[in-house]
Amino acid sequence: MKKFSLILSLIGAIVASGNAFAVTMPSTLCPASFTCAFDAAEVRPLSDQSSPGAPAVYVGYLSFDSLQVPTLHVLGNTNGTTQTLLTAVGTCTAGTSSALGVLNFETNGPKFDFVSNAAGTELRLIITADGNNVTPSSVNLGTCTQQ
Helix, strand or coil, rough: HHHHHHHHHHHHHHHHCCCCCCCCCCCCCCCCCCCEEEEEECCCCCCCCCCCEEEEEEEEEHHHHHHHHEEEEEEEEEEEECCCEEEEEEEEEECCCCCCEEECCCCCEEEEEEECCCCCCCEEEEECCCCCCCCCCCCCCEEEEEE
């Protein structure tokens, strides 16, 4: 009972200090002169009409030039079928304290929301639109570690 009371009082102290559940994200800058090894994985939902439950993996490189313009080179394997190499040039929009950064390759590739780690050496990505600007029915999570 003493442990429970102590935990309850600690939670109360945190809540009483204000903004206990308000989170402010650090700003995420668009990298410049940066290259990272890209990998991502997904599983199609069982409700998917074309390939229910199909797994997919992606590997490649994501690079940013000195003007922060991203270029994605990626290969994929969906449900055992290798896809052709995708090369796409996009745009980068920096994140703010209330919004994630955006990598947009929609002319011929995906759109990602992203954040970087504190050291600026890794990006974490989640796909928000596919090459046809359609919100995917699967969750595709990726990382990109600086090389």
